[in-house]
Amino acid sequence: xxxxxxxxxxxxxxxxxxVHRSADxxxxxRRVVYGRVxxxxxxxxxxxxxxxxxxxxxCTRCFGCRFELERMLKDKLGDAYRKSDFLxxxxxxxxxxxxxxxxxxxxxxxxxxxxxxxxxxxxVRTKVVIYHWHEGDDPPEPxxxxxDLLGLDGQRHSVWYASVAPxxxxxxxxxxxxxxxxxxDGFGTLKxxxxxxxxxxxxxxxxxxxxxxxxxxxxxxSPRRQSENVHNRKYSWIFPFGAGARPAHAYFYSANATTAPxxxxxxxxxTTDGERRRAPMPDLExxxxxxxxxxxxxxxxxxxxxxGTVRVAPTAHLAGHIIRHEPDVDLWRVQHL
Amino acid sequence: xxxAASLDKAVWLPAYAWWPHPDEYxxxxxxxxxxxxxxxxxxxxxTVRGYDGSNQPLWEYFVEDVYIGRDFSVRLSDxxxxxxxPGQGAILEVHGVRHDRMPKKGTGFIGMWVDAQAPxxxxxxxxxxxxRAQAKAIQRDDVQVVPGIVATKDVDTELVLLNVVxxxxxxxxxxxxxxxxxxxxxxxxxAPWTAWRGSLKHEIPRLRSLLREGDGVGSLSIQSSHxxxxxxxxxxxxxxxxxxxxxxxxxx
Numbered sequence: 001x002x003x004x005x006x007x008x009x010x011x012x013x014x015x016x017x018x019v020h021r022s023a024d025x026x027x028x029x030r031r032v033v034y035g036r037v038x039x040x041x042x043x044x045x046x047x048x049x050x051x052x053x054x055x056x057x058x059c060t061r062c063f064g065c066r067f068e069l070e071r072m073l074k075d076k077l078g079d080a081y082r083k084s085d086f087l088x089x090x091x092x093x094x095x096x097x098x099x100x101x102x103x104x105x106x107x108x109x110x111x112x113x114x115x116x117x118x119x120x121x122x123x124v125r126t127k128v129v130i131y132h133w134h135e136g137d138d139p140p141e142p143x144x145x146x147x148d149l150l151g152l153d154g155q156r157h158s159v160w161y162a163s164v165a166p167x168x169x170x171x172x173x174x175x176x177x178x179x180x181x182x183x184x185d186g187f188g189t190l191k192x193x194x195x196x197x198x199x200x201x202x203x204x205x206x207x208x209x210x211x212x213x214x215x216x217x218x219x220x221x222s223p224r225r226q227s228e229n230v231h232n233r234k235y236s237w238i239f240p241f242g243a244g245a246r247p248a249h250a251y252f253y254s255a256n257a258t259t260a261p262x263x264x265x266x267x268x269x270x271t272t273d274g275e276r277r278r279a280p281m282p283d284l285e286x287x288x289x290x291x292x293x294x295x296x297x298x299x300x301x302x303x304x305x306x307x308g309t310v311r312v313a314p315t316a317h318l319a320g321h322i323i324r325h326e327p328d329v330d331l332w333r334v335q336h337l
Numbered sequence: 338x339x340x341a342a343s344l345d346k347a348v349w350l351p352a353y354a355w356w357p358h359p360d361e362y363x364x365x366x367x368x369x370x371x372x373x374x375x376x377x378x379x380x381x382x383x384t385v386r387g388y389d390g391s392n393q394p395l396w397e398y399f400v401e402d403v404y405i406g407r408d409f410s411v412r413l414s415d416x417x418x419x420x421x422x423p424g425q426g427a428i429l430e431v432h433g434v435r436h437d438r439m440p441k442k443g444t445g446f447i448g449m450w451v452d453a454q455a456p457x458x459x460x461x462x463x464x465x466x467x468x469r470a471q472a473k474a475i476q477r478d479d480v481q482v483v484p485g486i487v488a489t490k491d492v493d494t495e496l497v498l499l500n501v502v503x504x505x506x507x508x509x510x511x512x513x514x515x516x517x518x519x520x521x522x523x524x525x526x527x528a529p530w531t532a533w534r535g536s537l538k539h540e541i542p543r544l545r546s547l548l549r550e551g552d553g554v555g556s557l558s559i560q561s562s563h564x565x566x567x568x569x570x571x572x573x574x575x576x577x578x579x580x581x582x583x584x585x586x587x588x589x
């Protein structure tokens with residue numbers, strides 16, 4: 001299935017861009033530098049992403065460098081590049097302590113949220129707040145968090161680090177990140193990687209702020225387990241809408257937070273008076289997202305008396321958000337699924 | 338109208354949301370089987386009730402035969418029910434029951450959605466939340482947090498706290514600067530089955546000064562003597578409450 005919505009201009013094939021490289025890491029989780037990957041490719045050790053995972057350990061935790069590594073392979077190998085299946089749990093061999101143990105990578109908590117930076121002609125900007133609540137004595141260690149600013153195509157624009165001390169909060173102004181002004185149509189994704197065994201209070205909330213006001217909700221996390229049937233759920237994610245005198249534009253933000261590709265899905269409108277309409281949903285790889293303009297796909301949603309739901313069918317595991325916009329007053333509403 | 342005798346013993350437990358005054362929000366409850374099932378034989382009924390100050394509902398509205406393919410919207414302004422108190426609002430209960438099977442873990446709940454639109458623009462979309470039967474593992478249920486409160490010259494954070502049990506609840510609000518300095522409210526008592534609504538600037542002394550190091554942004558913990566359902570939103574100058582979201586528990 002190949003879909004492009006004109007209003008979204010979402011390039012689902014990642015495009016080259018100037019990724020922030022100040023730390024020289026291509027894989028921030030495993031601290032693998034660009035040179036290590038380049039050497040693996042040039043020496044003939046790596047012809048595929050799976051080879052890079054095995055030989056360098058890059059792309060074996062949050063998988064945020066996947067598209068960048070694939071581009072390096074294409075650039076270096078040209079026609080000799082072999083696109084391989086994406087390995088989400090590669091065997092890394094014996095660890096340094098020996099005894100023949102196989103190191104199984106600990107998966108960090110990955111959290112996804114939509115980014116709006118001047119989207120839809122709005123003054124909107126995005127801010128994220130993370131709070132490490134603690135009371136009493138014996139405070140826990142600070143928690144390290146990393147934020148990747150992604151285009152909807154999953155391509156990483158820049159990386160931000162913070163350490164959140166107990167009882168303190170950190171604030172990320174997305175507009176201050178490199179590449180924030182390069183997001184296509186002002187839409188993107190912020191992917192947080194949280195190095196904590198327990199989430200506690202570390203669930204981040206984000207603000208969409210305009211001259212008209214602020215709306216806020218929290219991220220959506222990746223599933224704990226990444227099985228092949230992760231998308232077979234017992235219920236659907238839905239976008240509910242009631243009737244009202246002020247119809248608002250409607251955007252269904254959906255990110256694939258799983259290593260299983262999300263394919264052959266569609267948006268289905270079901271109104272309370274029985275109208276049913278369908279529109280295809282773009283295929284999404286891990287970290288890719290779509291900001292579907294439901295008011296363009298289903299113009300009936302703009303009618304004052306129209307109410308109902310839009311769902312993703314068949315069921316899917318999405319990191320998704322319900323987003324409404326009233327352009328005349330430049331007010332946004334956001335809610336996680 | 339008597340509260341259904343079976344309600345406290347039901348295996349499908351009710352979920353809740355704020356019931357705003359209709360002058361402030363045009364609110365609709367969206368009832369959809371798709372948010373709870375995929376099986377074609379799934380069959381639900383829903384009862385929407387309004388409460389204010391008592392566990393006896395002021396009104397109720399029943400929707401039956403909700404099956405795959407049929408969505409319903411209950412627009413509160415169309416029900417002809419008396420409005421809740423201006424300002425504070427009251428409590429909305431949405432009690433979904435699935436008839437073709439029992440909950441897998443003894444008890445369960447069927448969450449639905451409220452879409453509320455303000456006449457001047459803005460509003461909120463929010464899920465209904467139960468007081469019991471959530472599957473998410475939490476460390477404790479007497480503390481919830483709001484990362485990202487705002488207190489500036491132009492913007493205030495507003496809270497709506499719902500007490501949906503038969504006992505009064507004591508609440509303390511603790512605001513925290515980004516650097517960890519704190520300021521507390523006086524204790525707040527929320528009567529059974531009522532909504533409490535208040536401004537953080539009003540409840541917590543010197544809040545704007547406290548949050549200055551974060552350009553007016555900080556965090557909040559809400560500590561309560563038993564579990565409550567807290568919501569927060571933002572108000573700009575004398576404008577409407579522009580948004581509403583639920584707070585976050587301390588997750589396991």
